Amino acid sequence: MALPQPLPRLLTTEEIVPTMEKIIEKYNVTRAQILQDVTPETATFDNVMLPLAQLENAVQGDSDLGMIFMLQYGAPSLSAQDAVDKARKLYVEASAGWTSDESFYELLQAAREKPDFQMLDLESQHLLDKEILEYKHKGCGILKESQSKKDAYFKTMMKIEGLKKEFQQNISRESGDVSFTLAELDGVPENELAKWKDEPEKEEISDENQEQCSEKKKIVPFANGGKLAILTYAHSPETRKTMFLADNQKLQQNKSLFQEIVKLRAEQARILKYDTHAEFRIEKRTAPSTDALKHFLDELQTSLHVLGQDEIAVMQSRRLKDLKERGKHSEGLLSKGFPPWDTQYYERLLQEEFEIDQLKISEFFPLENTAVKMLGIFASFLGLRFDSYKPSLFGLRVIRNSLVTYTSICYGEKTNIVATNVSTSNGHLRADGSRQYPSTILMCSFPTPTPTSCALLKHRQVVTLFHEMGHGIHDLLAQTKYVRFHGYRLPPDFGEMPSLMLENWCWIKDVLKDLSCSDTTIDENYLADWRLHHPTEPNPPKTIPDELVDNVIKHRNFNAGLYYLRQVSIATFDLQIHSLRTDEDIANLDVQKTWYDLRETIEGMDFSECRDGYNFGTFTHLTAGYDVCYYVYLYCTVMAQDLFASVFASDPFNKEMWRKYRHGVLEYGGSQKDLLGMLENFLGHPPNMRALVEELTAAKAGITPAVSEDVSVPV
Structure with a gap:
């Protein structure tokens, strides 16, 4: 089958900045033409918003802009990273200038007030409303009477961007x-x-x-x-x-940067008549208000507290037993809480007592084999077909009826790379009625294979791959009119929900057995690797043993309380530092103290020896667009569990339900203004925001072993 459009092309370092300059110039020319031809009296959606939307479709449907933004996660060299940083700075500055233009804002507002606005399709109405909000967030309509205030606001906004860039560069280049x-x-x-x-x-x-x-x-x-x-x-x-x-102790330099960013954000929000930066940010989210968000996090903390304390008690018991056996036990330990540096070690020992050996499990999940089989599962569920076009790069084209899209998986050991999915070109409806097809890339820091071995995935990495592939599938299936709403380009406190829901399949026995390698799918490198570690066994088993899978599934919720409490502590930190209301609050902010206070209070561990650290300075989320946003993983997990329990749990392979899910949720992308209403229509009931706690509470019995009766366990 012939490809309907060229495959995405990776830009060279020398092309990055000139390409961005050409893109910006296209926007400048189009905007200037609109301002010249249209007045508030003649302004309509068709002559103000539509030309911009069509240009955005053309620019972001083309892979060049997507490739530039993709390279911020995986630039092959420092020179390429510098070029990407420069290009992104140009784009940020240009975008800020566009959306702070009072004259253009007046045209958009005038078009919104015209009677024919109500005749537009809902996606077009949503697009215009979103665009107007972007201008309001740059001060339009609020600072119009004082150009000096607007200039100062813009200058501070650029200062924040510079501080964020420095913060991110410190993280990406850290090499301690x-x-x-x-x-x-x-x-x-x-x-x-x-x-x-x-x-x-x-x-x-x-x-x-x-x-x-x-x-x-x-x-x-x-x-x-x-x-x-x-x-x-x-x-x-x-x-x-x-x-x-x-x-x-690493990244000490990020403390002052982050503290300054938070203070400037608070000041900027107040200039725009918002009480806090959190209220400024929540306006673009699915969550109805900051008060509702705080209530959600407080309820989760309260509900998970007992579960987390029980899990710490189990680990503390195992720790004291282990230290006693190693001759390192002392009475002084009984007066101390559980230290955070021992969490992974004693989780592993407890898992081994459950007979869960992650290294053994990984032997059955070579990366490429597992990824191909995952795609097969998605193909079966959603009526897709995947064809390989460049096996050496693990490239694929996806054929769905008459539609062809592309995806590829990149993996490597780039320092500090975060597992993510990046859309390199976005799908949309062209002006002539034809469709531009998307391309998407999964970027995951999985083990890199060598000429004589293959990359093996632990179960948690299998879950990560399934999650990120879920974003890719969402990207490929979306059928939106505008690139602004394509795929998972929707509020993050809804956008993570589909992939989090998909993680449930990584705990289904038939799925795990199907994903594991067999003697008909393994390659010579895998066989060589296996024989190196198992010299007395000529060949690996045909599939992962039942007992390994059964034990993984049985103990799925092991230490889940602590895992989610950690998410609550970070989300609460994010919300709290961005809820500063007064000059005194802003002046007295101490992000370091706040971070460790909350972690100790919410997670229940002993952070007393860590309080001089800078762990908060390692979180890219807080300065990469996820400010007042870390809660989304919890918010989306709750909705995801409700969706799975309500629709798929009784029959996870029901193709009819998958068909309805594709058409009723995934294909909409972010085009629906009321996303919670869309989900309610699909579920048949309002989202149950206690679904996660109900699942963990119901599954608690039998997940963790009882605390030893012969050891006193302080918590």
Whole structure:
């Protein structure tokens, strides 16, 4: 089948900035023409908003702009990253200038007030309303009487963008590490040790340090799984603590940057007549108000508190038993709470008692095999067909009836890359009635295969891949008129819901067995890798053993209370620091104290030795468009669990329900003004915002072992 449009093309470093300049010029020319030809008296949707929408469709339907924004997550070099940063700065500055134009705002408002507005389709009405809100958020209609105030507002907005860029660059370029002796790394698997470089030997060593320095050390980076490997596998509590506290100290420079960003955001919101930055941001979200959001988070914290405390008690019991066996137990430990650096280690030990071995599980999930089978599942559910066009790049084209779209999966070990899905070109309806097809890329920091081995996924990475692929499928299935609403381009407190709902399939036995490799799908690299680790077994089992799958599913909600309480603490921090109302509140803000106070109070662990750290400075969300937004994972998880329980739980493979879901939710993208109403129509009832707590409460029995009766466990 012939391809209806060219495949996406990766821009060279030299093309990035000139391409962005050409895009900006197109917008400038179109806007100037509209301002020249139209007055408030003659303004309509068709002569003001539609030309901009058609240009936006053309520009963002083309892959060049999408590729530039994709490269902010995966630029192949520092020079390319610098070019992307410059291009994005040009776009941000231009966009800010466009949406602060009072003359254009007056045309949009005039078009909104014309009688023919009510004759427009709902998506077009929604588009105009969204555009007007963008202008209001830049001060239009509020600061029009004072150009000096508007100029100051714009200048501060650009200052915030600069601070955010510096914050993000510090994160992406952070390269800290800690050196440990092999004795200190006891327990860490050989395949992890092999990733780390040896510390160079010192040329001059004093006699008194000769013996100490004679033992070789490994340099363990914070990034690329180094910290996680230490916290998960190192037997020495001192090693785990050292790594945790060292990592906790990184990015000190981001404290002052973030504190300044938060203060400037508060001041900017008040200039636009909002009481707080949170109220300014919530206006574009699905959640009805900041008060409703605070109530939602408080209710979750209260409901999950007992569950989290029970889970800490279990880990504390296991910890004290382990320390006693290692001769490191003392009476002083009984007066202390559970330290955060021991969470992953004792979660692993408890999982092993459940006979859940993540390394063993990963042997059945080689990346490419698993991804291909995932696509097969989506194809079956949603009536799709996936054809490979560049196997070496893991590229695919997706054929759905007469529609052809594209997706590809990129993986690698770029420092600090975050699993994400990026739309490189957005689908939309062209002016001639034909359709522009989308392209989408999954970018995940999965293990990189070598010439003699393949990348293996732990179960949590299988879930991550399914989640991000869910975003990609949403992107491919959307049928919107405008790129503004294509795919998952909708409020984030709804946009994460479809992918979070899909994670449920990663806990269904038939799905996991189908995703695992078999002797008919594995390649030679996988066989070689298997035989290296299992020299007495000639070939791997045909599929993952039932007992492994059963144990994973049985203990799905192990420590779920603590996991969600951590989400609550971060979301509460995000909301609280962005809810500053007075000059005194703004002046007295201490993000460091607030961060650790909330984590200790909500999560219930002992953060007393961590309070001089800067862990809050590592969260890209807080300065990358997710301010007053971290709650979305909880908000969407609740809706996702209600959707799964109400529609799919009784028959997860019901193709008729999947067909209705595709047409009733996914194809709309973000084109519906009332997303909660859309979901209510599909469900047949208002979303149940207690669905997550009800699920965890119902599943609590049998998920975690009882606390040992012979150990006193303070919490």
